Amino acid sequence: MSWIQNERARAWTKRINYVDGTSPRVLVVDDNQSAAEALVTYLGFEDIESRPAYGGAEAIAAARSWLPDVIVMDISMPYCSGIEASRAMRADVTTQGIAIIAFTALDEEEVRRHLVDHEFDGYCQKGQPPTTLLALIWTFLLRDK
Template identity: 65%
Template structure:
């Protein structure tokens, strides 16, 4: 599992929570770092923030999706953005799922578990 968020506190907190749920995870603090990690480590799932400077989650996800070395990785959008905007990108196959920030951890875990088999 790769947690991607430019807010280091949010990324580290999410990684700590997932670790407490026995999910092995790493952290990337931006889109470019997420792309490099995806190529190097090929996580099963990426939990991708969207609003990040330089390389946002849409750009990073599209790059990961178009690379044959990483196209198989499940990418879940995890953002506070308007749901309609993110769902449009779901339809474009950039993301495999979506969970809005602030929703219950159980809902996020349930979504993630469908991809962590």
């Protein structure tokens, strides 16, 4: 496990999901469809199976049906924010073990001010090189070789 710590990307928990020889599954959640699709494309080049969800409610449904290993979650979305979606997933036995990364333009302290419990396992500020987010995703994964 590579532990990432810097001012713009940080693991908040030590949650690990085991990948059984297949590609890890990452759900990318963002109401900006172009941004979500660009990140899905990038992750595909990194041998990560990923799918987009274009809002919090869609993310909850996709997480329940697809069961990703990691969710990259935008915070500021209309109708159902990333925080609300993450709370719903933590309350559901089907999705409570999925690692969730807050991926937002908000700074880390602003995100933490809105949290009640352990809604997120990590934080990455948007605008970082994609390799920073990729390294953070891998902190929550252990591949069975």
